[in-house]
Amino acid sequence: MTHYVYFLELSNDNIYVGFSRNLKQRIMAHNDGKVPATSGFLPTKLKSYTAVETKEKGLVCRKGQKTGLNLLMKFAFIKFSFKFFIRKVTKLF
Template identity: 40%
Template sequence: MSHYVYILRCSDNSLYTGYTTNLDRRLVVHNSGKGAKYTRSRLPVRLVYYEEVSTRSEGLKLERSIKKLTKEKKEDLVAGFDLGK
């Protein structure tokens, strides 16, 4: 099973970080208004970063470390990411 940590860009230009095992489904859920409470009032959202990891534990640790970054550091992470990878 794949595990992903992702960053979404919300309509107000804020960034949301999350964890999932199905990236496509999770993006649909967020944009349907049934995702995280934070994103519901900031629709639409778009995927701007993701990283695949091998275990749930690794994914949750990475999510936590990204959430601790400053907005500037998150913007740097997103800017250096190519969605076509």
Template identity: 40%
Template sequence: MHYVYILKSNKDNHLYYGYTNNLKQRLNKHQEGKVFATKLRLPVRVLYYEAYMNEDDARARERYFKTGWGRNYIKKLLINTLKQ
């Protein structure tokens, strides 16, 4: 399986968008501070993830989430979750 996921920093509310083929292992790396992009923003929590059978589909979705349209989509989709 291939995953696209969104993390939220409890420190500064920053959203991180990522891709992996092993979600549990990748989340552990984030929590251990082994991912450069999130290590200064710990702790982080999973807000959302999607699973795909095809790597290209997952990577395309990650690229979309990183666009302005994708960020707006996520803000609308997770409107109540982002308030927490």
């Protein structure tokens, strides 16, 4: 089953890295204020995401994006949208 690692831009300009099996539903939950980690920073904006084959791969990718060594990589994904790895959000919904 496909899982997604996603990047949200928060109202304070920070980037939140999340993980979900149902990307559309999870983004709606963020914007409805149902996710405590982002509820104080609405609205959120989905900047990019990537699909992974397994939950385990997704969690490893998500954890890697949250570590200090990968902050530059996270910035690059958001700002430069590397098409070979990250899909730019166009018509997700």
